[in-house]
Amino acid sequence: MVPLTWYLILAAFVFSCGLFAALGRRNAIAVLMGIELMLNAANINLIAFWRYGAAPVQNLDGQIFALFVIAVAAAEVAVGLALIISVYRNRRTVNLDDLDLLKG
């Protein structure tokens, strides 16, 4: 079997990529993609810990939590993209460096 460490390191790498996309990309949609990557990394960890926990067939909490994360991510991406489209309609840009209306 694959050692649990491999799953965790893969998830850590995907999480770091998502974090960089969320912090360092200029485009709002790229930031949203980074958030999706981070949610996926969390899901990989949940599934890996479910698989290596005690009695995986009876104890399904990890899988259930992963399904909740997937559903909430779907809701989040729908609202996020609607916000981005609304901002684009009003400001003609989705460049986050230009969206500083609240900066004062």
Next chain:
Amino acid sequence: MPELPFPLPTVQQVIFSMIAVLTVFGALVVVLAPNLFHSALGLVAAFFGAASVYIIAEAEFIGVSQVLIYVGAISTLITFAIMLTRGMMFGATSPRNRQWGTAAIITGLTFLVLVAIVSSVPWPAVGEPISQGHEIIAGLGRAFVNEYVIPFLLLAMLLLVALAGAIVLARDYK
């Protein structure tokens, strides 16, 4: 036959490594591609890689859900949003913002800390074998209508409210 200094990888480990390479490549394309559309394609690769990881971990239902929801719905939504807002995204501007250097340092440190924590704990290398795999999906169905019924209904409400709110936000009032 001479004794090898390290144990040979099993077939599962080789397949996991190939999936991990696909996932890492997809994640790097998402982060580094200057063209946003290439980022979306990398995101699809990373989602497929994650789905394969779930299937390797014997969580087949989650893997199929991942393909349906992430690859089928979320990637399509993101592609539509890119095509609806692409006007000023290309040209001489950099794909990264002003603070990308700081972001790279923070991200690298986060990755190093995570790897250090993960490798300092003696995690189990072998999980319990699953012989009754069909019981997992039946158990998931039972859990969603028994102890998890309130969170399940709240999740349904959340999806309904979020999607209705998305329609209200994206509507053109002119």
